[in-house]
Amino acid sequence: MAEIISSSYAARLEREQHLGEVREAARTLANRFPHAYWRECDKEEQYPWDFVKAFAEAGWMGIMMPEEYGGMGLGLTEAAVMLQEIGASGAGMSGASAIHFYVFPPAPILRHGSEEMKKRYLPALARGELLMAFGVTEPTSGVDTSRIRTRAEKKGDRWVINGQKVWSTNAQNATKYLILARTSPRDEKRPLDGMTLFFADMDRKHCDVRVIDKLGRAAVDSNEVFIDGLEVPEENVVGEVGKGFYYLLDGLNPERVVVGMEGIGIGRAALDLAVEYANSRVIFDRPIGKNQAVAHPLAECWMRLTAAESVALKAAELYDNFQPCGAEANTAKYLGAEAGFLACDQAMQTHGGYAYAKEYHIERLWREVRLLRLAPISQEMVCNYISNKVLGLPKSY
Structure with missing residues (x-):
C-alpha cells in the first residue's frame, strides 16, 4: 500500500510540475503584450495579429492536436491553463478568443473528419496559418x-x-x-x-x-x-x-471548461489591478485597502475565483482521463463566469469613478467578461442541465 501511495504522490507531483511549466510559458508569452496593447486593439477594433502570430510560432495553436498533425498532443488541462493565463495577463476575451477559436472549433474535424481532411487542414490550423x-x-x-x-x-x-x-x-x-x-x-x-x-x-x-x-x-x-x-x-x-449536431456535442464539455477558466483568468487580472490600486490610493491619510469595506469584497473575489478554478481543473482532469464530466464542466463554466464578472465588478467599485477611465483598463475587462454569462451557453441553460441531469428534476425546457 505504501508503494502505491508513494507512486501516486510522485505522479501527482510530476503532473503539477508539468502544469506549472505550461503556466509559466503561457504567462511569459502573454505578458509580452501589456494592457495598453489590448486597449489599442479594442479602441481601433483591430484584430490582434501580433499576439496570434506569437502564440502560433510557439506552437500553442495545436496544443490539443495529435503530433502527427503538427500539434503538441497535450490535453484539455494544459489548454485550459494556457487560456486562463492569457485572460490573467490582461488580454481579456480579446486575447482568449483569438486563441480559443484556433483550438476548439476544429474539434469535429479532428474527431469525425476524413483522414484526407485532417491531413489537409489540421497542420495549417496548428501553425496558425488557417483562420x-x-x-x-x-x-x-x-x-x-x-x-x-x-x-x-x-x-x-x-x-x-x-x-x-x-x-x-x-x-x-x-x-x-x-x-x-x-x-x-x-x-x-x-x-x-x-x-x-x-x-x-x-x-x-x-x-x-x-x-x-x-x-x-x-x-x-x-x-x-x-x-x-x-x-x-x-x-x-x-x-x-x-x-452534425451530435459531432458538436463532443466539444461542449471541453469548451465549457476553458470558458470557465478564461473567466477566472480575467477575474484575476481585474483583482490584481484592484489590489494594486487599493494599496496605493490614499484617502483620509490611509490606503483605501486598509478599510474592510474595500478589503473584504476583494478577499471574497479571490476565494470565489480559487473555488471555481478547482472545479474547472477537476473537470479537465476527468475529461483527459476519459471519465464523464458533464456536471463538473457545466459547473466550471457557471462558476468561472460568475466569479470572473464579480471580480471585475468589484474592481470597478474599488477604483470608484476612475474605473470609467480607460487608462485603468478595468472597464474593458468588465465589458469583456460579461459575455461569458451569456455565451457559449447561458447561465440559465447550465442550471437547466444541473437540475435535470444531476438532480433528476423534470425537464423545464
Whole structure:
C-alpha cells in the first residue's frame, strides 16, 4: 500500500510540475503584450495579429492536436491553463478568443473528419496559418438548434447552402467556415437528426459578412453571415450526413471548461489591478485597502475565483482521463463566469469613478467578461442541465 501511495504522490507531483511549466510559458508569452496593447486593439477594433502570430510560432495553436498533425498532443488541462493565463495577463476575451477559436472549433474535424481532411487542414490550423469561423447560431432559433433554417441541398457531387448565421466569430478574416445546416426536414420525434457539418470556403461571392457592433471584445469580430448559393464539395462534409449536431456535442464539455477558466483568468487580472490600486490610493491619510469595506469584497473575489478554478481543473482532469464530466464542466463554466464578472465588478467599485477611465483598463475587462454569462451557453441553460441531469428534476425546457 505504501508503494502505491508513494507512486501516486510522485505522479501527482510530476503532473503539477508539468502544469506549472505550461503556466509559466503561457504567462511569459502573454505578458509580452501589456494592457495598453489590448486597449489599442479594442479602441481601433483591430484584430490582434501580433499576439496570434506569437502564440502560433510557439506552437500553442495545436496544443490539443495529435503530433502527427503538427500539434503538441497535450490535453484539455494544459489548454485550459494556457487560456486562463492569457485572460490573467490582461488580454481579456480579446486575447482568449483569438486563441480559443484556433483550438476548439476544429474539434469535429479532428474527431469525425476524413483522414484526407485532417491531413489537409489540421497542420495549417496548428501553425496558425488557417483562420476559420464557426456557423451554428441563427437569429430565429436561439438555443433551440433543432430549429435552424439554414439548409444544404445535394446537387450532383456538391452541396449548395442557403441561410443565415449570427455571432460568427472571425468571419471578417476567415478563409474557412464550419457550418451546421439542415440536410433533411426536422422530425418532431428526433429533432436533432438531419443536420450536417460542412467545412466550406468563406467565399465572399456567396457569403455576405456583416460585422455586429457590440458591447465588448471589439478586437475580435462577431458577425452576421448571409449565405446564398454557397457550394461545398462532397469531400468537405464532416463525418456522416445528418449527424452534425451530435459531432458538436463532443466539444461542449471541453469548451465549457476553458470558458470557465478564461473567466477566472480575467477575474484575476481585474483583482490584481484592484489590489494594486487599493494599496496605493490614499484617502483620509490611509490606503483605501486598509478599510474592510474595500478589503473584504476583494478577499471574497479571490476565494470565489480559487473555488471555481478547482472545479474547472477537476473537470479537465476527468475529461483527459476519459471519465464523464458533464456536471463538473457545466459547473466550471457557471462558476468561472460568475466569479470572473464579480471580480471585475468589484474592481470597478474599488477604483470608484476612475474605473470609467480607460487608462485603468478595468472597464474593458468588465465589458469583456460579461459575455461569458451569456455565451457559449447561458447561465440559465447550465442550471437547466444541473437540475435535470444531476438532480433528476423534470425537464423545464
